[in-house]
């Protein structure tokens with residue numbers, strides 16, 4: 001048993017909570033009474049009860065019963081440097097002591113925000129020389145939408161307003177970015193999408209064209225963008241946005257040549273190319289950014305999650321020279337921003353988090369060692385009767401389940417079997433995510449080989465259990 005498994009006090013031993021909650025049952029009851037969770041069926045959650053997470057270290061979580069759980073998802077794809085980093089705690093404490101808050105509005109600045117912007121310019125692909133700091137991936141993408149439309153208006157083409165994204169792409173949860181996301185279930189709540197968002201199909205070869213060679217499929221799938229631009233009218237299209245690897249939409253790894261073709265089409269029609277790096281950034285794919293892995297040269301890029309490894313809410317919209325020049329020279333006051341944009345504590349923690357990634361060579365480790373190891377272990381599941389495809393890049397991996405391999409038929413209703421497999425994993429004390437019927441993993445970049453073995457063995461056992469459950 002790894003030495004992470006040392007005893008830790010559980011929540012029940014903490015007495016300072018005002019509610020007087022003492023046990024897991026107390027927490028669950030309070031949670032069900034008051035707490036509306038994101039992306040949760042509240043009624044089902046109240047019946048089943050939440051699992052209350054009280055502590056974490058490395059790649060391990062502890063729940064309020066003291067049970068240790070392997071976090072195969074790095075929280076929500078974000079805790080890249082792992083849990084329990086004293087450097088980040090000390091940095092936050094130091095910054096909060098010196099300057100706990102100030103903002104970037106109305107011609108003020110703070111050293112952490114200035115330094116973080118400089119660092120992000122240094123790390124990201126060439127040409128992205130300006131940064132707008134915000135607090136979440138949703139805000140970063142929202143910021144991009146406003147900037148892009150403002151840019152085209154300043155360029156004398158105000159009718160270029162449409163942003164094309166992809167089915168099942170996820171860009172966040174505000175009204176605008178939920179509209180930009182290609183999640184039809186989200187659109188059904190609240191009368192979305194807002195106007196001027198369009199969606200093309202995602203490049204999911206295994207699902208739609210398993211017999212087409214990858215290069216030919218890449219060409220075909222990128223061609224859907226050109227078709228959309230032509231049908232909307234090139235003069236109306238402002239930008240195309242995509243995640244280098246589509247994460248929350250089912251771990252869709254682009255076929256070779258896809259992004260080069262997308263880039264070519266964007267250039268041809270003068271459509272801005274935006275990379276949503278909220279998941280792929282900060283080493284997840286084995287390079288600093290997914291754009292490095294796929295040689296994308298985006299006009300703009302959004303960052304969040306791994307930027308602070310989730311320790312503080314902080315995010316950024318990277319703005320390329322072309323857009324920045326127009327906004328700065330001719331844009332006047334940009335009427336946009338948040339109270340906590342560039343929060344000094346969040347920025348200081350993000351800088352220290354980036355230092356850890358650099359000092360410990362974690363990005364190289366993902367590319368050269370631990371990413372390939374995860375993939376090689378997952379490959380051993382390929383012969384399981386439920387496993388249709390194993391795919392991934394770096395420490396982003398997906399195992400897609402299928403009903404009948406011989407006839408290439410999928411489960412109906414989609415997602416039920418995946419959710420069951422995920423629940424088995426969780427009961428067996430490993431967190432993996434189910435996106436429809438794809439089991440997704442994105443562990444902290446510090447995960448060890450022994451811990452990957454535990455993760456894959458747990459998934460393998462859960463697959464067996466799920467298979468036994470099938471009628």
Ligand code: PLP
Nearest residue numbers: 136137138170171172278279304
């Ligand atoms: N973009 C991508 C690719 C994401 O995966 C997410 C969140 O999962 C977001 C944007 C939204 O980020 P946030 O939840 O910080 O608003």
